[in-house]
Amino acid sequence: MIKTLTILFITTSLFAAQTRKKKVQYKTFFGSCPSRVAGKLTLDLVDEFEKNRSLLELKEKIVNDKLDEKHFLSSYSINYHPVENLLKFKFDCPRPLLKAQIYKKNGDEFYTAVLVDNGKFVDPTYEVLLRSEKKLNHQLPHLAYPVSLIDSGVEGEIKDLVSRFNKEYKGKISEIIVDENEKLTLIFSINRRPTSAFLGKDYWSEKVGKLIKIIDYMKEKKSIPAVINLTNSKKVVVKFSDTI
Secondary structure (H helix, E strand, O other): OHHHHHHHHHHHHHHHHHHHHOOOEEEEEOOOOOHHHHHHHHHHHHHHHHHHOOHHHHHHHHHHOOHHHHOOOOEEEEEEEOOOOEEEEEEEOOOEEEEEEEEOOOOOEEEEEEEEOOOOEEOOHHHHHHHHOOOOOOOOOEEEEEHHHOOOOHHHHHHHHHHOOOHHHHOOEEEEEEOOOOOEEEEEEEOOEEEEEEEEOOOHHHHHHHHHHHHHHHHHOOEEEEEEEEEEOOEEEEEEEEEO
16 A cells, blocks of 8 residues: 555656646637737746746736736636646736726816726726727727726716616717716717716716606607706706707
8 A cells, every 4th residue: 555655656746747847838718808918918927837836826926916907807717737737817808988087176187097897997008909909999988087086986886877878879978077076977979969968966877867768759859959957866957959
């Protein structure tokens, strides 16, 4: 029995030693991520794994160095199959929703960002990378957002609000404005004419439902609403514009 265990230990040790000598193979799935960014991250992680073959240390490095944030990842998984000497990477990245201008109290632009579908702001180069690989082929609506509300949770509410619109209405949104008092204004482009919807501070989700019904009704009547005031959720004021 002892001899059998010794032989098994030696065989396992030899297998481990031989595996360490072989270069690690890898497979990737990049999801919605820019291939250039995800590809570079993959190569860096493979090189890091080659040093000590520790999956735990590799994942700790991702967390400690915030590599997921730096490479725009919304989710990731990494698995190692020792028999095949194979690393499997699965990455995914968020969908961009709005191109944001973050502004200071005096109204001056502070910096730009992209609001993505996990409710976070990311570096504007994310949009550039997606467009360069033709993974984003439509214009993003603009968002004016005060720097004082960063990390307040309001950005998540904006994300939820945008998700309430179907594809047709999303394509008509030209700008979303949030002021320092958390009052919201939506500007649509309907048949190349602007329509401003004032939603005020509260009950955005409820007001969006009413807003969609109003616009649909106006379309049936062949009229374009120039202004829709929903600041008072119990009273809707609509100002008409030209006929379609």
